[in-house]
Amino acid sequence: MLSFICYFVFGLLSLRGAFAHWVFSALIVDGEATENWQYVRNHTNAEYPIKSENMTTTDMRCNVGAVGTNTSTAPVKAGSTVGFTVNPLIFHSGVVDVYMARAPGKAADFDGSGDVWFKIYEIPPVLDGGESIEFSTFNATQIEFPLPAAIEDGEYLLRIEFLALHLANYLGKAEFYIGCAQVAVTGGGGGKPTKTVAIPGAYSSTDPGIYMNIYTPIPTVYVMPGPPISDFTQ
Template sequence: MLAPVVALLALASQALAHYTFPNLVVGGVKSGDWVNVRRTNNFNSQAPVTDVKSADFRCYDSQTGATATTANVAAGSQLGIWADQAVYHPGVVNVYMAKAPGDVASFDGSGNVWFKVYQVSAVTDGGKTISWPAENQPGYTFTIPKNLPSGQYLVRIEQIALHVAQTYGGAQFYISCGQINVTGGGSGTPGPLVAIPGVYTGNEPGILININYPIPANYTQPGPAVWSG
């Protein structure tokens, strides 16, 4: 009977040890934990955010009050946002950015300033199956739009875990905000711009959803369209 007990303990440990996103990867080099990323309230494996209207929905840093070192990233290059363990809950990913009016370390990200630059959605086939390409990944890498204007930005990841999202407030948002300085940028106009919080009500079909039964025939990614520059 020892093996089943060990398995149950392992599952319980995994359920409590919620993942975080403490690292940026620039030029193929991963930063130390919370160096280029603002330390979130759940840095010690506390719960994710479930209230899309909370001020913590932006960067989840109200308790830590953390700032970070700003990383230089060239427009048109790759930026990675890495987790502290494999992302094990089924769900999707959105990455937003917001340009700071000055030093990003003192920028709180308030207002209609956020635009989406990357997403990982679900794969459906009309109700027979649904799969989650963002699941079981160590992190996510995307291209900083080539025409993004130079300057300092917050870059915010949200992995939306949907395993218990069948009731309002059940979706779990794993969030962090990194600080970057974009160099060699262009003259693009990112958009559409949204506020965070404010971008979601929590009733969106991609947030309030039963992914288990009946299997969804399609999936609608929450948030605005991706701006690719």
């Protein structure tokens, strides 16, 4: 009987894990969600993550099979609030990074190659000196953030990344959930980012914020992956 109960509980947990994935399917502009995949590049990865053991692939830019061919580009104002919907919701403990990359022409034609990505926003865990670690995005159905007011006008890829850390104590098993929107920025300050990176290339599977144990001992510090949030210069 005990064996049956154990298998039953394990099965429930497995099912929960199987359905505990999500996608960033719609862009939010000034508090209003747009249509699914209208401005966000659709991909062929369903609700599955990219494991940190596969971070050298170009799928790390906008997810597996994501292209701009059938994706519209949203007009947005520099300094305005934008975001992504989460479908259905975030079901793992982890952190958020948001990047942008300016397209040389149309965002729909841009594949995000080169040292062009700069970080504009992040959500780290809340730490309490080893007493606790909390992840504010758990159960979130949307993530919103401000666009830089100092940015140059132009068309951009806007990339959100959720790094799930529930399996990060196993090398190569941290999980990346990624989405890219296409936006056309106006009203900016004409500034260029001071810190840009290539994706893939910004991370290593052994980075301390990617390969780590969130359970025991409870971390006293957490190092966000990648570069710091960028400043801008004229």
